[in-house]
Amino acid sequence: MQDFKIEPKQGQFFTPEIHLEVEKGEGMIQGESYLEESFELYDSICQWFKEYFETHSSFSLSIKLTYFNTSSSRAIIDMLRTLQGIKESGKEVVVKWMYPDPDDDEIYEEGQDFVDEAGMQLEFVEYEAED
Amino acid sequence: MSFYNLSPLNINPDEILVYYKGPFDEIILTRIGNFLRNQFPGTPKIRKKVFSVFIELAQNISYYSAENNIFGTESDEYGVGTVIIYDRPDQYVLTAGNLAKKQLAQQMADTCEQLNQMTPEELRALKKEIRRKPRSEKQKGGNIGLIHIALKAQSPLRIETRPSDEQYVFFSITTQVSKSI
Numbered sequence: 001m002q003d004f005k006i007e008p009k010q011g012q013f014f015t016p017e018i019h020l021e022v023e024k025g026e027g028m029i030q031g032e033s034y035l036e037e038s039f040e041l042y043d044s045i046c047q048w049f050k051e052y053f054e055t056h057s058s059f060s061l062s063i064k065l066t067y068f069n070t071s072s073s074r075a076i077i078d079m080l081r082t083l084q085g086i087k088e089s090g091k092e093v094v095v096k097w098m099y100p101d102p103d104d105d106e107i108y109e110e111g112q113d114f115v116d117e118a119g120m121q122l123e124f125v126e127y128e129a130e131d
Numbered sequence: 132m133s134f135y136n137l138s139p140l141n142i143n144p145d146e147i148l149v150y151y152k153g154p155f156d157e158i159i160l161t162r163i164g165n166f167l168r169n170q171f172p173g174t175p176k177i178r179k180k181v182f183s184v185f186i187e188l189a190q191n192i193s194y195y196s197a198e199n200n201i202f203g204t205e206s207d208e209y210g211v212g213t214v215i216i217y218d219r220p221d222q223y224v225l226t227a228g229n230l231a232k233k234q235l236a237q238q239m240a241d242t243c244e245q246l247n248q249m250t251p252e253e254l255r256a257l258k259k260e261i262r263r264k265p266r267s268e269k270q271k272g273g274n275i276g277l278i279h280i281a282l283k284a285q286s287p288l289r290i291e292t293r294p295s296d297e298q299y300v301f302f303s304i305t306t307q308v309s310k311s312i
Contacts, residue, residue, distance in 0.1 A: 011161065011165075012158070013161055013164070013165075014160060014161055015142060033185050034157070034160065034164075034190075035154070035157060036157055036190070036209070037153045038272075039266070039270075041257055065219065067182075067183070069183075069186050069187065069190060069272075069273075070187060070190075070262075070272060070273035070275045070276050071190065071271075071272035071273050071276075072273075073262065073275075074262055074266070074272065074273030074274075074275070075271055075273075076181070077262060077263075102175075102176075103181045104175050104176040105179050105183065113258075113259050113262075114254070114261060116263075117259055117262055117263045
C-alpha cells in the first residue's frame with residue numbers, strides 16, 4: 001500500500017496539500033480547499049483510509065485548512081463520518097483540528113459544527129497565524 | 132428600480148474592482164481570489180470575508196448557471212456568469228448574475244427571502260441541519276452556499292430577475308461587506 005500524496009501546485013490554492021503516510025500512521029491535510037469537485041477528492045481519501053485500516057490499527061490525522069468552501073466542508077463531514085465509523089469498529093483514530101490565532105475565517109467554529117454534524121470528537125489545536 | 136442602483140452605466144468606473152464574465156473554473160477563482168486577498172485594501176478579516184463571499188457566489192454560478200462553455204471533455208464544463216465587485220465608500224458590494232431556468236431562479240429567490248429574515252444563530256443552525264443530511268447522487272456542492280454568504284456578509288441578499296425568454300431569466304444576487312467590521 002502506498003502513501004496518499006497530493007503536492008501543492010504553484011499559484012493554485014484550490015486543492016489542499018495532502019500527505020497520508022502508511023509507515024508512520026500519520027497524515028496531514030493542509031492549505032486551502034475550494035475545488036469544484038470536492039466530493040471526488042475527499043471520497044478518494046476515504047477509500048484510502050478504508051484500505052489502510054484493513055491492515056493497520058491506528059492513524060493520527062491533522063487537518064490544518066486555512067480556507068475551505070462550503071462544498072469542501074460537506075465533503076469533509078463525510079470523511080469524518082467515515083473515520084468515525086472506522087473508530088467505532090475498534091480502531092484507534094485521532095483527528096486534530098488546527099485553527100489559527102487570529103481566527104478571521106472562524107475555522108474553530110466550523111470545527112465545532114463538524115463535531116456535531118459528523119458525530120466525531122476532534123482534538124482542537126491552536127496555532128499562530130502567519131498572515 | 133434596482134435597490135443598489137448599480138448599473139455599470141451609472142457607476143463610477145473607479146469603484147469597480149472586479150468585473151468578470153465567463154466560465155467560473157478553479158483557475159479563474161484562484162486568480163480573482165488572489166487579487167482579492169493580496170491586492171485588496173482593508174483588514175485581513177474584511178479581505179477574507181470578501182474572498183469567501185466571492186467564492187460562494189462564483190461557485191453558485193458554476194453549479195447552477197443555465198449557460199455553459201464546454202471546451203474539451205464534458206468534465207471541463209463550468210457555468211458561465213458575471214461577477215462584479217464594487218468598492219463603495221462604506222462597503223464592498225458583490226454582485227453575481229447568470230442565466231437560470233425560471234423555476235430554479237424562483238427557488239433561489241424564495242430561499243434568499245427566508246434567509247434574510249433569519250438571525251445569525253438561526254442561519255448557523257440551518258447550515259448545520261442541511262449539511263448534516265445525507266448526500267444525494269446529483270448533489271454538486273454543499274447546498275449551503277447562500278446561507279454561508281448571508282453569514283459572512285452579515286447583510287441581506289438582494290435578488291433581481293429579468294425575463295430572458297419563455298424558459299429562462301437573468302438572475303442576480305447582490306450583497307455587501309461593510310468596511311467597518
